[in-house]
Amino acid sequence: MSKENLSKLKNIIFDLGAVIMNLHVPKTISELKHLGIIDIVNDTGHYYTDPIFYDFEIGKVSEFEFLEKLRSMSSLNPSKNEIRDAWNAMILNIPKERIGLLINLKKKYNLYLLSNTNSIHQEKFERDFEIQNGYNFKNLFNKVYYSHQMGIRKPEEGIFRYVLKWSELEAQETLFIDDSIDNIKAAQRFGIQTFHINSRNTLHSLFRN
Known part of the structure; x- marks a missing residue:
């Protein structure tokens, strides 16, 4: 211009x-993997595989619902605070x-x-x-x-x-x-x-x- x-x-x-x-989105992907939450992005790494991520971005689901859904995706039973910290890891x-x-x-x-x-x-x-x-x-x-x-x-x-x-x-x-x-x-x-x-x-x- x-x-x-x-x-x-x-x-x-x-x-x-x-x-x-x-931002560094791969940092969040890595932190979530450590919590047993995997395969949340597609092969290109640019799109989330579950609509919950986009629903949360337009306020269609609450913070409680979002964290509960991510916790249900793991077999390690992470705490909500652990998930929140992992989700925020991308923010630099x-x-x-x-x-x-x-x-x-x-x-x-x-x-x-x-x-x-x-x-x-x-x-x-x-x-x-x-x-x-x-x-x-x-x-x-x-x-x-x-x-x-x-x-x-x-x-x-x-x-x-x-x-x-x-x-x-x-x-x-x-x-x-x-x-x-x-x-x-x-x-x-x-x-x-x-x-x-x-x-x-x-x-x-x-x-x-």
Whole structure:
């Protein structure tokens, strides 16, 4: 995206995992295996094999139901706290430079967060952020949108319609940043400008001075 296009923007919608926050999903897969919970992802490692994971991400099942289901998948009878810790193992950190970038960007743009997440992860990363930085994670944004609170997840197109409507955003004035190409394509169908995060395209490269 050119600097000229950036200058015409009013709003930026960020994904969370792998964009703002570092994630390592294989760490959770490994920790769950130690608890006897195996085969939860397909051969590619990109999709969960049981719908409970996606149902939890849209708030269709409760935290209690989610943890009970995972415990039933193991013959080792792990505790709920052990499962919760394993599930949170994928959550790493939010680098200080990204926090600084968001703070600076908020001086020029309206910032929003749109994340496919769940109540256990939300509690973890918001608590860790406040402990490490001394203020509420949500203060970095004008508004945060979490899939488990909305009842819908990316790349369903309705989630973009919802954000545009309730935050009163014009698609052509809005940039969406995500690491999933499926999510990027869904946003583009609404006329939203996009930036796909990958090994070549980083937040640093997009907003380099």
